[in-house]
Amino acid sequence: MTHNITHHKPHIWARALSWLANPKGLNNLDKLRNAVEGKHILLTGASFGIGEATAYRLANAGAILFLVARSSDKLQQVVAKIRAGGGQAYAYSADLSKPEQAKALIETMLAEHHYVDILINNAGKSIRRSIMMSENRFQDFERTMAINYLGPVQLVLALLPSMRARKQGHIINISTWGVRMPPGARWAAYQASKGAFDIWLRSVALEIKAQGIDTTSIYPAIVYTRMSAPTPWMHLLPGMTTDEAAHVIERAIVDKPIDIIPPFLRPGEVTSVLFPAPIRKGMQLVFKYSKDSEASIKSAQKGL
Ligand SMILES: NC(=O)c1ccc[n+]([C@@H]2O[C@H](COP(=O)([O-])OP(=O)(O)OC[C@H]3O[C@@H](n4cnc5c(N)ncnc54)[C@H](OP(=O)(O)O)[C@@H]3O)[C@@H](O)[C@H]2O)c1
Incomplete structure (x- = not known):
C-alpha cells in the first residue's frame, strides 16, 4: 500500500534544502516489521496528515492499530483501507480536548485490547494569529491547551499504570521545532501549548x-x-511530505532515541543563546513585514 496524501507540491529549491530543514527518517519496512509486528499502537490524529500516513505505514508492518480522531467517517475510511490491505486497525472516534471523551476512549480501548505498547501523540491544533486579533478570543488559548497539552497528559496518565505493570512502553510525541527556539510572533497559542x-x-x-x-x-x-x-x-519553505514524516516516526519506533531533531536545530539553539538581542530584533521585523493569514482572519471574523 502506498498512499501519498501530501497536499501541495513544494518548490524545487525547498526540496534541495530538505536535508538541513528536516529530521532524518528511516524507510525500512523489515526493521519496522521487527519492531511493531503484533504490537498494540495507539495513534492519535490518524484521520488526516502525518497521522494518516503513519497509520498506513504501521499497518503495512503488521502493527495492531487503535486510531483516534474526531472525524468518525474519515477515521472509518482509514480503517477500511487498512483492513482491505490485510492490516489490523480499530477506530476510536473521540474529541481529545474533552476530558470525558478521552476517559471513555481509554476505558473502552483498554477493555477491548488490554494494553498499549506504543502511544503516538500526534493529534494537534495549530493557530497562527496576532495578539491584536486574539483579544476577544480566549477560546484560542483554551482549545490549544486542551488538545495540545491536557488531552495528551490525560492519555499518558491513563496508560502509565499498565505500561509500568508490563515494564515496557514507548511514548512518542510529535512536538514542533518552535518549542526549542525563541518564541515566534503570532504563535503564542500554539507554541505555549505545544511547549x-x-x-x-x-x-x-x-x-x-x-x-x-x-x-x-x-x-x-x-x-x-x-x-x-x-x-x-x-x-515555499523546505518541509516534509506526510510520508517522510511517517518515516521519522518509524525511526523513533525502531531506534527509540530520546529526541529526533532537524539538523539546523542545534546550531539554531546555540545561536539563539549566544545572540538573543539580534534574534529578537529579527523576529520583530518578521512580524512587522508579515501578516495574519487570510484563513486566520476569516475564521476570526466568523467567530470560529
Ligand atoms: N504540519 C506541520 O507543519 C507540523 C509541524 C510540526 C509539528 N506538527 C505537529 O504534527 C501533528 C500532526 O499535524 P498535521 O500537520 O498532520 O495536522 P492535520 O493534518 O491537521 O492533522 C491533525 C490530526 O489531529 C486530529 N485532531 C485535531 N484535534 C483533535 C481533537 N480535539 N481530538 C482528536 N483528534 C484531533 C485531527 O483529526 P480530526 O480533525 O478528525 O479530529 C487530525 O487527524 C500535530 O501535533 C502538529 O502540532 C505539524
Missing part, C-alpha cells in the same frame, strides 16, 4: 525510564498538511 506538553513529557521521561518506559520527542519543522496549508509561505 507545555513537550516540557511535561521530558520531565516525566526522567521518572519512567527506570520503569522500562521510553519516550521520544520529535521536533519537525514544516510538514505539508492541511495544518500548514492556511499559511501559504510555509509551502
Whole structure:
C-alpha cells in the first residue's frame, strides 16, 4: 500500500534544502516489521496528515492499530483501507480536548485490547494569529491547551499504570521545532501549548525510564498538511511530505532515541543563546513585514 496524501507540491529549491530543514527518517519496512509486528499502537490524529500516513505505514508492518480522531467517517475510511490491505486497525472516534471523551476512549480501548505498547501523540491544533486579533478570543488559548497539552497528559496518565505493570512502553510525541527556539510572533497559542506538553513529557521521561518506559520527542519543522496549508509561505519553505514524516516516526519506533531533531536545530539553539538581542530584533521585523493569514482572519471574523 502506498498512499501519498501530501497536499501541495513544494518548490524545487525547498526540496534541495530538505536535508538541513528536516529530521532524518528511516524507510525500512523489515526493521519496522521487527519492531511493531503484533504490537498494540495507539495513534492519535490518524484521520488526516502525518497521522494518516503513519497509520498506513504501521499497518503495512503488521502493527495492531487503535486510531483516534474526531472525524468518525474519515477515521472509518482509514480503517477500511487498512483492513482491505490485510492490516489490523480499530477506530476510536473521540474529541481529545474533552476530558470525558478521552476517559471513555481509554476505558473502552483498554477493555477491548488490554494494553498499549506504543502511544503516538500526534493529534494537534495549530493557530497562527496576532495578539491584536486574539483579544476577544480566549477560546484560542483554551482549545490549544486542551488538545495540545491536557488531552495528551490525560492519555499518558491513563496508560502509565499498565505500561509500568508490563515494564515496557514507548511514548512518542510529535512536538514542533518552535518549542526549542525563541518564541515566534503570532504563535503564542500554539507554541505555549505545544511547549507545555513537550516540557511535561521530558520531565516525566526522567521518572519512567527506570520503569522500562521510553519516550521520544520529535521536533519537525514544516510538514505539508492541511495544518500548514492556511499559511501559504510555509509551502515555499523546505518541509516534509506526510510520508517522510511517517518515516521519522518509524525511526523513533525502531531506534527509540530520546529526541529526533532537524539538523539546523542545534546550531539554531546555540545561536539563539549566544545572540538573543539580534534574534529578537529579527523576529520583530518578521512580524512587522508579515501578516495574519487570510484563513486566520476569516475564521476570526466568523467567530470560529
Ligand atoms: N504540519 C506541520 O507543519 C507540523 C509541524 C510540526 C509539528 N506538527 C505537529 O504534527 C501533528 C500532526 O499535524 P498535521 O500537520 O498532520 O495536522 P492535520 O493534518 O491537521 O492533522 C491533525 C490530526 O489531529 C486530529 N485532531 C485535531 N484535534 C483533535 C481533537 N480535539 N481530538 C482528536 N483528534 C484531533 C485531527 O483529526 P480530526 O480533525 O478528525 O479530529 C487530525 O487527524 C500535530 O501535533 C502538529 O502540532 C505539524
